[in-house]
Amino acid sequence: MRALLSAMILGGATVGLGACTSGFEAPYDPGVCYYVVPSETEGEEPRLNVVAQDQPQIEMCAARLEEMRARFLRMGGSNREIIGAYQGQFIFIDPQGVKFGKTLTGARFFALARTGDGRLAVPGAIVRDEEGRPVAVAENPPTAPAE
Template sequence: MKLLTTATLGAGLLALAACQKTTEAPFDPGVCYAVEIGAEGEAPRFNKVADEQPQIEFCAARLEEMRLRFLRLGGGRREVMGAYQGQFIFIDRAGVWISKTLEGSRFILLARTGDGRLAIPSAIQRAIDGTPVSVSASPEPAAPATAP
């Protein structure tokens, strides 16, 4: 009897959780938005940042550019949210994350390299302790010096 009551209560909680309203991003092809969270109970605002963005990575680059410009002007926000074709974009000090909903789980899209640039996570070399290794080397060998 106790097991049946617990199972019924659990099923009821799952049904209530499934009915909870989630915020979804607009699906305008190629349009990149900055997202501003409203006050308690208000819907978020979507401000257009750029048109004709071919991929979500380009939108993330426009949002990162906006974030850096605001910081140069004296702003203090280090995290930015955006939206692109039905997905939310979250930019923070670790990199760029994406999610289908504003409240949902996030997945890494781009990670920061040792010098702060954004790159595909699998392209970043890491040291044994997990810290990023940033090596900037010339792709061409230096020309040998000739003696006079």
């Protein structure tokens, strides 16, 4: 009787843990960049649309998603936040920058920030003014070749 009771408790705990870990996962297709279309109804999984293939790294996928976001905004769209997926990770693009995460609802790693003119850059490379706002930095002018 005691063994049966402990087996039932263990089985119930296993089922409970399985329910907690089940969720929508980013696909692991090598080099494929996806746009994640959030579901409109409760309980339905998001849809995936291929944005680009043969992307060598996650930052390149983020750049393709940013291009898509900017193009939609120019055409009159209003969605300023986009979710993408690349090789098992989710990419979150919003007006502040780009973040990566393993799940749709979990912790996110801040990867790229927006400069003062809206471009994306590594956070440490951004120059800020006294109040902390990003300042657009132009590239150094090319030097004339020595004769």
